[in-house]
Amino acid sequence: MENLEKILSEHPFFRDLDEDSLNLIVGCASNVRFEKDDMIIREGDKADKFYIIREGSVALEIQGPGKGKITIDTLSDGEILGWSWLFPPYHWRFDGHAQDRVRAIGLDGKCLREKCEENHDLGYELLKRFSQIIDQRLQATRLQLLDIYGIPS
Amino acid sequence: MKGSMQPRRFRIDKVYWETDDTFTHELIPIDEGRFFNFHPGQFNMIYIFGVGEIPISICGDPDINTRLYHTTRVVGDVTKRKQHLKVGDLLGIRGPFGNGWPVEKAKGRDVVVIAGGIGLAPLRPIIYHFLNHRDDYESITLIYGTRSPDKILYRKELEEWSSRLDMDVSVTVDAAGRTWKGPVGVVTKLIPRIISNPDNSTAFVCGPEIMMRFTAVELLKRNFAEQNIFLSMERNHKCGIGFCGHCQLGSYFLCKDGPVFSYDKLKSYLSLKEV
Numbered sequence: 001m002e003n004l005e006k007i008l009s010e011h012p013f014f015r016d017l018d019e020d021s022l023n024l025i026v027g028c029a030s031n032v033r034f035e036k037d038d039m040i041i042r043e044g045d046k047a048d049k050f051y052i053i054r055e056g057s058v059a060l061e062i063q064g065p066g067k068g069k070i071t072i073d074t075l076s077d078g079e080i081l082g083w084s085w086l087f088p089p090y091h092w093r094f095d096g097h098a099q100d101r102v103r104a105i106g107l108d109g110k111c112l113r114e115k116c117e118e119n120h121d122l123g124y125e126l127l128k129r130f131s132q133i134i135d136q137r138l139q140a141t142r143l144q145l146l147d148i149y150g151i152p153s
Numbered sequence: 154m155k156g157s158m159q160p161r162r163f164r165i166d167k168v169y170w171e172t173d174d175t176f177t178h179e180l181i182p183i184d185e186g187r188f189f190n191f192h193p194g195q196f197n198m199i200y201i202f203g204v205g206e207i208p209i210s211i212c213g214d215p216d217i218n219t220r221l222y223h224t225t226r227v228v229g230d231v232t233k234r235k236q237h238l239k240v241g242d243l244l245g246i247r248g249p250f251g252n253g254w255p256v257e258k259a260k261g262r263d264v265v266v267i268a269g270g271i272g273l274a275p276l277r278p279i280i281y282h283f284l285n286h287r288d289d290y291e292s293i294t295l296i297y298g299t300r301s302p303d304k305i306l307y308r309k310e311l312e313e314w315s316s317r318l319d320m321d322v323s324v325t326v327d328a329a330g331r332t333w334k335g336p337v338g339v340v341t342k343l344i345p346r347i348i349s350n351p352d353n354s355t356a357f358v359c360g361p362e363i364m365m366r367f368t369a370v371e372l373l374k375r376n377f378a379e380q381n382i383f384l385s386m387e388r389n390h391k392c393g394i395g396f397c398g399h400c401q402l403g404s405y406f407l408c409k410d411g412p413v414f415s416y417d418k419l420k421s422y423l424s425l426k427e428v
């Protein structure tokens with residue numbers, strides 16, 4: 001636990017979070033490991049966790065029309081995987097598969113949701129931090145849609 | 154300026170198709186003086202006899218002056234005709250033109266090269282230069298983004314550079330199938346992962362204008378100084394030597410004052426509206 005607390009407190013996502021809130025989060029955290037090609041999350045499955053990737057990379061995939069699986073994003077060291085645990089109906093919208101061996105900290109979404117309901121300060125802090133990540137991903141997706149390497153018309 | 158309006162003839166010695174719409178010509182000078190010296194980041198005006206003339210960056214090794222390399226993406230009339238030229242055909246070349254990348258200013262510093270799409274072509278000479286003079290520079294990072302794995306240029310060089318211990322190479326694509334094992338996402342997403350010290354880093358960026366705009370914003374967020382971010386601009390060119398005004402951008406003639414500028418000089422011309 002001590003180790004988890006240290007890792008989480010040093011992670012930029014939890015930077016400057018007060019000690020009580022951090023302790024509550026540590027109570028919902030565990031170390032996890034996935035082997036290459038393991039499915040970490042599967043579209044449609046219940047989203048009851050999110051992950052802080054410590055090492056390795058995860059490909060986010062969707063089924064393209066008639067094209068098989070298409071990777072639309074990859075996440076690696078230090079990045080956060082998953083926010084569907086925050087929003088009903090709490091189901092994953094993508095597949096996430098390990099491109100190589102992945103070490104991560106898994107955070108139990110249900111446990112965190114309950115703690116956020118009881119402690120709104122914690123809930124607000126977490127939502128603020130997740131909103132930033134969602135905003136960054138939205139910007140990146142917009143750039144992908146713009147085809148920034150294409151020929152200007 | 155002597156001879157800058159008069160094309161020299163070059164013979165196509167090899168044609169390499171890099172992707173379905175992009176090819177490289179390896180050329181040999183056949184007129185007076187069998188050598189062609191250039192500075193990384195400079196370009197030539199290439200005349201396809203009877204068709205027209207277009208600016209294309211020089212993309213070979215600046216330490217090799219007996220062969221000239223140009224990578225061209227097929228987009229319109231002249232490039233469409235250029236793609237049909239064969240080994241042995243002749244081209245007219247004026248150049249080299251432009252200021253090129255300020256490699257001297259980056260000596261003793263970390264260098265970060267960021268390319269988008271065809272923008273890797275004007276940057277390839279600077280990578281050769283850094284590697285040819287490896288001791289003059291600290292870390293070398295290359296980040297290259299392109300639409301999909303089949304659009305990746307210079308695969309052989311990228312593999313070679315990736316295998317070096319003294320250079321860090323990342324290639325990212327916008328979308329890919331399962332066979333692609335590298336990062337997916339736009340090039341700007343990889344910038345926060347650059348392990349370098351912005352105070353002692355110089356960035357060299359080339360790609361479509363929109364890609365350069367967002368890359369510059371991301372570098373500024375990482376505390377790069379505006380004068381340490383260099384961008385290569387493309388505009389329509391005609392004379393290539395500052396006479397005709399075709400390439401004018403504000404108070405600059407891109408062919409003469411550019412195509413490379415530091416971000417502080419260009420920022421007022423690059424629209425920074427949010428997406």
Ligand SMILES: Cc1cc2nc3c(=O)[nH]c(=O)nc-3n(C[C@H](O)[C@H](O)[C@H](O)COP(=O)(O)OP(=O)(O)OC[C@H]3O[C@@H](n4cnc5c(N)ncnc54)[C@H](O)[C@@H]3O)c2cc1C
Nearest residue numbers: 196207208209210224225226228229230231232274387388
């Ligand atoms: C300094 C400089 C260096 C360049 N280096 C290279 C290079 O190394 N490799 C390469 O493939 N191209 C390079 N270009 C771009 C190249 O000059 C143009 O693609 C070419 O002139 C198009 O001619 P065209 O007759 O085939 O197309 P056109 O018929 O003139 O145009 C066809 C389409 O291409 C678009 N287009 C035209 N010029 C450009 C441009 N500069 N950038 C993006 N889209 C354009 C037009 O908007 C139009 O939609 C460079 C341009 C400059 C100014």
Ligand code: FES
Nearest residue numbers: 391393397398408
């Ligand atoms: S192309 Fe004529 S002034 Fe630049």
